[in-house]
Amino acid sequence: MKKTINLMTGIVVGVALTLGLELIFALIVKATGLSSGVIKPINQVIKVICLMVAILISVSEKGIIFGSIIGAIYSVITSLIFGIIGKNLAINLWFFVDILFLIIVGAIGGILVTNLKNKQN
Numbered sequence: 001m002k003k004t005i006n007l008m009t010g011i012v013v014g015v016a017l018t019l020g021l022e023l024i025f026a027l028i029v030k031a032t033g034l035s036s037g038v039i040k041p042i043n044q045v046i047k048v049i050c051l052m053v054a055i056l057i058s059v060s061e062k063g064i065i066f067g068s069i070i071g072a073i074y075s076v077i078t079s080l081i082f083g084i085i086g087k088n089l090a091i092n093l094w095f096f097v098d099i100l101f102l103i104i105v106g107a108i109g110g111i112l113v114t115n116l117k118n119k120q121n
Contacts, residue, residue, distance in 0.1 A: 067110015
């Protein structure tokens with residue numbers, strides 16, 4: 001039960017942080033008129049950073065497994081939220097590529113976090 005609460009806490013913090021950073025980024029884009037070519041890469045960087053924060057908060061063992069799970073859940077939730085907000089929710093190839101990308105990032109992040117936490121102990 002405690003692991004589930006830790007995982008959900010990490011995911012909620014990661015999603016909330018993503019929403020906040022994406023809002024700030026949207027304001028910057030609106031104020032500066034950044035080209036549309038930089039928006040997707042920066043959005044991906046924001047997602048990776050927020051996913052890593054979620055993993056750092058919630059993973060202490062079995063990093064590859066829990067990191068992958070967090071990556072999958074985080075990816076689906078953020079994709080659905082931003083699809084609904086942007087009124088362009090589409091379950092297409094990009095949706096699944098994004099999920100796969102964040103599962104891989106989650107697995108790698110889980111491994112790194114677990115190893116770092118084990119070295120500290």
